[in-house]
Amino acid sequence: MAGTSEDRVRANREMLRIRDRLDRDYADPLDIATLARQAAMSPDHLIRTFAATFGETPHRYLQRRRVERAMFLLRTTDLPVTEVCLRVGYDSLGAFSQLFSSVVGVSPSAYRADDANHPPDGPHNSFVKRWTRPSTHTHPSISRKRAPGGDA
Structure with missing residues (x-):
């Protein structure tokens, strides 16, 4: 991940917030677009950063x-x-x-x-x-599509 040390600290802090949200709201439908908006980054960047931080995708x-x-x-x-x-x-x-x-x-x-x-x-x-195996599963409750009407 490129950027300054300050950028990495901010990204890590955002990833902790995302992980906390997943821990807290695991039973709710969540989508990548909503989580990305919460972290002020694109969905693809969120997935890459989360995986780099925690070793697995948000899904x-x-x-x-x-x-x-x-x-x-x-x-x-x-x-x-x-x-x-x-x-x-x-x-x-x-x-x-x-x-x-x-x-x-x-x-x-x-x-x-x-x-x-x-x-x-x-x-x-x-x-x-x-x-420890790569995932081949998909689940509709966390998707890349935009959540209707605000935060999920």
């Missing part, structure tokens, strides 16, 4: 947060899988289950049923390994 980070939260809810509540899906920001059980299964290695229902594979003090063993 990948949001997916990871949602899967982590779903894993927690599946371990600690009796909520139906459909309700967990909705609470972590997905509106399609199929899309949620497919992503969860590809990341964690088992379906949400199997994850809940298999206590041996998800001790309370750590993630499912395959979870960490799968997040």
Whole structure:
């Protein structure tokens, strides 16, 4: 990333704000255009800067947060899988289950049923390994299109 030290500090500060927003509002529909406006940069520059700062794109980070939260809810509540899906920001059980299964290695229902594979003090063993692969997943809740009417 070119620029002065001051520019890098400002960009890092903006990326922390974006990451905080993703952490706080992970269940809400978010889009790159809105996040970019918040950081006063173009969508492409936001994606590049976020990836350079945190080692993953905003989309990948949001997916990871949602899967982590779903894993927690599946371990600690009796909520139906459909309700967990909705609470972590997905509106399609199929899309949620497919992503969860590809990341964690088992379906949400199997994850809940298999206590041996998800001790309370750590993630499912395959979870960490799968997040190191490049993403081929897309999700409509975080997109490059402009959000209707202001901040999402």
